[in-house]
């Protein structure tokens with residue numbers, strides 16, 4: 305079966321396999337998230353589903369006072385890569401960062417502990433996205449910032465369904481993407497109404513996009529066909545354009561920053 309909604313076990317297995325080659329894509333979303341999180345030098349920061357720690361390390365560079373950054377993830381191999389990177393970086397051993405295993409839907413922290421909570425490219429992998437969002441709101445102190453970076457699913461229902469079908473077939477760790485307005489509503493529902501939204505674009509070739517998710521040969525063909533079928537009418541919101549035998553895609557990303565009431 306090409307398109308099934310994955311379980312937590314599938315998601316963990318997928319990232320355990322991908323950990324060694326995971327790059328996290330271009331840094332624009334990371335830069336926007338750090339800018340919008342704007343942590344003060346003494347901030348206590350939590351990066352949820354930190355993976356190899358891309359956002360956590362970028363935030364750590366801003367924490368020049370008595371602040372502290374914690375990165376949590378539920379895939380050990382991704383955390384192991386983050387730990388290696390920390391060991392290699394100039395911040396190694398400065399005692400201002402910790403990495404821990406935790407499920408986003410059950411964060412092991414008290415209410416109101418953090419002044420900034422971030423989460424990049426992970427909400428669409430959560431099997432319990434709403435409880436995870438609730439947890440992120442719960443651990444934020446009043447006035448703290450919740451900053452979510454995500455792929456922006458199209459707002460139109462039919463395009464959104466096509467987009468989710470392609471994404472699930474591409475990589476067996478895609479649970480459910482959300483549109484910018486859905487993410488905004490989810491953040492408002494957990495007491496963090498959105499104060500700022502930024503939209504970004506990422507240009508990518510279909511061949512690279514399929515490579516980056518370890519897509520099986522069979523599923524690669526299915527997604528490739530779905531993309532070629534949508535050249536005329538942009539059925540899934542990726543605006544495919546022919547480039548020789550390949551397709552040029554435009555991926556839309558969104559960063560939302562909400563303030564904890």
Ligand SMILES: C[S@@+](CC[C@H](N)C(=O)[O-])C[C@H]1O[C@@H](n2cnc3c(N)ncnc32)[C@H](O)[C@@H]1O
Pocket residue numbers: 315316319327328352353354355356357358359376377378379382406407408409423424425426429430431
């Ligand atoms: C695409 S990676 C993003 C990693 C990182 N935030 C970044 O921007 O590069 C998704 C991460 O979400 C983690 N993840 C998925 N579901 C999770 C959950 N329920 N709890 C904690 N981590 C989870 C995976 O293990 C993986 O490391």
